[in-house]
Amino acid sequence: MKKNVIIVGGGFAGLELAKKLSSNQHFRVTVVDRNNYHFFPPLLYQVSTGFIEPSNISYPFRKMFQGQQNIRFYMGELVNVDPETNTIETSNGRLSYDYLVLAMGTESNFFGNDNVKKNALPMKTIEEAVNIRNYILLRLEEAARSTASTDKERLSNIVIAGGGPTGVEMAGMLAEMARHISSKDYPEITSSAGHIYLVDSSPSLLGPMSKKAQAVAYKVLSGLGVKIKLNTLVKDYVNDEVILSTGNKISSATLIWASGVIAREVKGLPVEAITRGRRIVVDEINRVKGCNNIFSIGDQCLQTSDKNYPNGHPQLAQVAIQQGLLLGDNLKRQEAGKPVKAFRYHNKGSMAIIAKYKATVDLPAGFFKGFFAWLVWLFIHIIPLVGFRNKMKLFLNWLWSFLTNDPALRLIFKPVKQKN
Ligand SMILES: Cc1cc2nc3c(=O)[nH]c(=O)nc-3n(C[C@H](O)[C@H](O)[C@H](O)COP(=O)(O)OP(=O)(O)OC[C@H]3O[C@@H](n4cnc5c(N)ncnc54)[C@H](O)[C@@H]3O)c2cc1C
Numbered sequence: 001m002k003k004n005v006i007i008v009g010g011g012f013a014g015l016e017l018a019k020k021l022s023s024n025q026h027f028r029v030t031v032v033d034r035n036n037y038h039f040f041p042p043l044l045y046q047v048s049t050g051f052i053e054p055s056n057i058s059y060p061f062r063k064m065f066q067g068q069q070n071i072r073f074y075m076g077e078l079v080n081v082d083p084e085t086n087t088i089e090t091s092n093g094r095l096s097y098d099y100l101v102l103a104m105g106t107e108s109n110f111f112g113n114d115n116v117k118k119n120a121l122p123m124k125t126i127e128e129a130v131n132i133r134n135y136i137l138l139r140l141e142e143a144a145r146s147t148a149s150t151d152k153e154r155l156s157n158i159v160i161a162g163g164g165p166t167g168v169e170m171a172g173m174l175a176e177m178a179r180h181i182s183s184k185d186y187p188e189i190t191s192s193a194g195h196i197y198l199v200d201s202s203p204s205l206l207g208p209m210s211k212k213a214q215a216v217a218y219k220v221l222s223g224l225g226v227k228i229k230l231n232t233l234v235k236d237y238v239n240d241e242v243i244l245s246t247g248n249k250i251s252s253a254t255l256i257w258a259s260g261v262i263a264r265e266v267k268g269l270p271v272e273a274i275t276r277g278r279r280i281v282v283d284e285i286n287r288v289k290g291c292n293n294i295f296s297i298g299d300q301c302l303q304t305s306d307k308n309y310p311n312g313h314p315q316l317a318q319v320a321i322q323q324g325l326l327l328g329d330n331l332k333r334q335e336a337g338k339p340v341k342a343f344r345y346h347n348k349g350s351m352a353i354i355a356k357y358k359a360t361v362d363l364p365a366g367f368f369k370g371f372f373a374w375l376v377w378l379f380i381h382i383i384p385l386v387g388f389r390n391k392m393k394l395f396l397n398w399l400w401s402f403l404t405n406d407p408a409l410r411l412i413f414k415p416v417k418q419k420n
Contacts, residue, residue: 002028002070003335006088006097008078009264010038010061013298013320014103020328022068026335029070032090034077036060039126040385042317043394045170048123048132048256049177050409051401056394058126059386078104081268083291099331102280102288102296103324106261106315109277116161116237120257123166130413132256137412139253144188150251156194157252159242161234162259163200164207165352168217170258171198172355175224180405197250199229199242200259206360208314209350212367213360220354234259261315263300275302279312284342286327297323306344313345317384322346353377356402 003026007014010033021027040057047054061073076090087096108122121132136158143155158174160167174196183191198205198221204214205221205228221228233245234255242250263278270290275281279302281289286301288294298320302312313319323343330340349363351373359373378398385391401407 002026003098004096005029005099005101005331006032006095007101007103008032008088009103009105009298009300010073011041011103011105011298011320012317013105013324014101015064016321016324017101017103017297017328018065018071020325021331022071024070024332027070027331028072030072030074030095031061031065032074032076032078032088032095033061034075034091035126036062036073036075037126038064038386040381041124042381044123044126044129045166045173047126047129048136049170049173050133050137050411051173051407052394052397053409054126054130056390056397057385059390064386078102078266081266081294083268083270083294086293098293100294101327102266102294102300103298103320104264104266105299105320106263106277108257109260109262110257111260113236116234116255116257119237120161120255122257123170124261133409134412134414136254137410140182140186140189142253143193144186149193152189152193154240154251155253156189157197157250158194158254158256159197159199159234159250159252160256160258161199162257163198163202163205163228163230164258165209165350167198167200167256167258168205168221169353170256171196171221171226172224172353172358175221175226176355176405179224181407181410184406185410195225195227197227197229197242197252199232199234199244201231201233201245203231205230206352209352209360210362210367212369213352213362216358216360216369217352217354220358224355261299266300269294277302285330285340286323286343295327297327303343305342309345316350318348319345351377351380356405 005027010031018031021029037058037060043057046052065071076092080089087094110117122128139155143152160171205217206214235245236243237255240253273281273289280296282296282301282303284305286295286297288296299315326343333340351361353359357371357374359377360369361373382391
């Protein structure tokens with residue numbers, strides 16, 4: 001009898017697990033996802049700045065699983081888990097499992113601020129990235145039409161909340177675009193009309209990275225004209241005014257939210273299994289607290305059994321990938337009656353691109369920056385993309401955009417209301 005494995009979420013963690021179980025005679029695998037495609041979040045900011053196309057970083061699950069006898073895709077959103085009956089309810093029907101794996105990642109955390117939630121622009125999904133692209137372009141069109149200088153300023157200013165890698169990469173890209181593109185595309189808006197602001201509550205940018213990386217990010221972004229506000233919180237966002245904890249206000253029609261995440265909600269799990277940041281408490285083999293046959297991997301879980309990470313692992317792609325791989329191995333070992341292995345995270349380093357030809361790389365062995373770091377960043381971000389065509393398309397897109405300083409994706413495609 002084959003075991004039914006349901007994986008909810010086909011991100012880094014879920015996909016790695018599915019691949020590990022592919023062609024295995026003991027398992028029938030169903031990947032459930034709200035989207036019909038897998039995508040690559042680290043490059044979302046390039047979609048939202050019109051630098052690359054959404055399709056460069058997305059790949060359909062059904063195409064991915066073509067020819068895989070034991071893997072099926074099911075499009076649907078998780079509604080509820082019922083551990084008593086070993087079933088899950090999705091937006092499109094009920095499914096039963098022998099093993100359930102929750103790998104749904106995180107969503108934006110607005111820290112309870114309703115105005116920010118309503119008016120700021122999050123960037124966690126392809127739809128949100130495309131929305132940012134449309135929104136910024138529409139505001140620039142408005143700024144070009146407006147005659148009052150205060151309106152031009154409000155419509156051209158962009159505030160980014162969150163000075164982690166996403167915020168830094170976004171600020172660098174927008175500042176370069178303002179320099180190379182806006183003056184050519186929008187002669188109606190003078191270059192002094194708008195600014196890019198980067199706001200972070202901590203004393204430095206790139207919080208989780210080394211002091212050297214933080215200093216480089218600060219220097220490069222300041223040099224590009226980004227106005228950096230550290231030790232500062234975005235407290236509220238009302239009537240196109242970003243209100244800061246210092247009491248200052250920034251007039252801006254655009255607030256991009258790159259500041260904090262919370263795990264996706266799962267209804268039906270034991271109460272003791274949910275902890276801070278809504279993360280799911282798991283043991284050393286990623287089994288959910290209080291459950292025998294339910295597991296959680298990736299950003300959504302919190303595992304404190306790894307002796308080097310007693311407060312849990314950072315929510316990074318490599319953690320998700322390594323947990324997916326090990327769980328695949330462990331499920332196979334379990335079926336074969338062999339002992340399972342505890343998860344240990346192997347930190348391969350972290351990196352951030354700050355501007356064209358400028359990046360920082362923190363490796364366990366040391367730090368480097370500059371042009372070589374930038375090349376390494378490009379390479380590392382092309383390799384994990386699914387599909388050779390996607391890798392080639394992205395490479396050519398980058399080549400064209402970096403050489404010309406003029407990506408041509410500044411198109412406003414407005415979604416229409418559609419029948420489901
Ligand atoms: C903008 C951005 C930039 C980032 N940059 C980096 C970086 O440079 N380096 C790095 O290491 N990490 C980076 N990260 C973090 C990295 O993307 C995550 O750590 C990683 O994606 C976690 O993998 P995961 O499989 O746990 O979740 P995800 O990759 O988030 O996958 C979750 C999957 O679950 C699906 N899903 C969600 N809710 C439901 C539901 N209710 N029902 C069904 N399916 C659902 C989603 O569609 C998605 O396919 C970045 C994240 C973002 C948002």
